[in-house]
Amino acid sequence: MLCAGVLLAGCSDTADDQPTAKSGGDASAAAVDPAALDTGSYPTSPAPEFGRATDATIVEVEGQRLAEFTIVPFEIDAQLTSPGTPGKVLRSGKEFRSISSEAADILANDKMLYGYQTNASTPTATNTDPSKSVLHAVLRFNNAQDAAKAAREIHTQLTTVDTGAGVKTPETIDILPNTLVSTSESRYLAGPEVSVNAFTPHGDYLIYTWAKAPAAEKDWTAKTVAKALDLQAPLIDKFPAQPTKEQNGGKTAERPMMDQGKVLIYAIPEQDAMEAQFGDDMAAYGPRGMAHRSINPPLTYRVLTETGSQHNAVAKTVVYRAKDDAGAQRIFDEWINDLKSQGFADAPSPQGLSNATCVTQDTVQGTADYCLVVKGRYVGEAHALDNKKDADQQISAQYLILEKANQNA
Secondary structure (H helix, E strand, C coil), X not given: CCEECCEECCCCCCXXXXXXXCCCCCXXXXXXXXXXXXXXXXXXXCCCCCCECCCCCHHHHHHHHHHHHCCCHHHHCCCCCECCCCCEEEXXXXXXXXXXXXXXXXXXXXXCCEEEEEEEECCXXXXXXXXXXXXXXXXECCCHHHHHHHHHHHHHHHHHCCCCCCCCEEECCCCCCCCEEEEEEEEECCEEEEEEEEEEEECCEEEEEEEEEEHHHHHHHHHHHHHHHHHHHXXXXXXXXXXXXXHHCCCCCXXXXXXXXXXXXXXXXXXXXXXXXXXCCCXXXXXXXXXXXXXXXXXXXXXXXXXXXXXXXXXXXXXEXXXXXHHHHHHHHHHHHHHHHCCCEEEECCCCECCCEEEEEEECCEEEEEEEEEECCEEEEEEEECCHHHHHHHHHHHHHHHCCCCCCC
């Protein structure tokens, strides 16, 4: 995925000969000419309320909710600010395959319900510079016995079976007696490196942390695993997970609302069904959940927390809702400033919407375009790759939707 601005997302060409917006925000009505807006085929009114999760959506909804209770790598080490892939809902044990194919098979057999994974590394100028990395995941099971069983089986597999990547060395971390640890060494362009796999059963959950560092800094990996567990265990204890039938006396408990903050109804949905099948969008996230998907996680978490933006929608577009108008303006300003600090330049505003600000940058994937607009407590964000017209249409439709949004929610 191409990453631009605040979120990791697919990003967007031709710049129409329109005036460039120099500042954003909720400008006067004179800044908007509804008759001139080009919204393409996008909706211009809020969607109907989503209701409660169903059998078909409960795993995705639970995984999305879990994101807010999964620590972000920069919380473990302030240097871990460069994310790789966006945070991801794991809808089954099989989806752990991108991390470990051997572990994925075991997790599937041991009936993992769902999980959430996140990752980041220390920034480097080139791929020959030494770096440190962390991949962290929280996996939920039916019960504590299944979680502990999966941890033992994966650890045994990693330390006894060579599937082509070598057998991991079992080790211990003195202060983590319940954590199953294995390590391995390898050599890359930056020199010899050491990595550690750590699995810790914690009630119905299995906490997984993988950490990598230059071989000379092996101690950092152990300290990182310990810090991750120290932060993650109490956080996951606060997660209001949907009870299983077993936990609810054999009956299905009332399902959680898909859109608990009633903000997802204001985001433009994906038009391509394939884009909506990964479990991570058509979702509402809090500050930590949004940070997992950001290319500047510390900034995202801090600004959304400080502006009271507890409910934010991710779909085709992104919608943030601050506690007040000033908070929305701050989100807008911070995001635009962050984009420009990464090399994005001003681009023309959409026709009829001069109070929207757009920025653009040529990348190896193509021309990335971002547009943002404020309406009261809400900020709308649109992005496109090699298609500036599409970004303009998205943000124009988004603005019309936000005109109908509940400012007192």
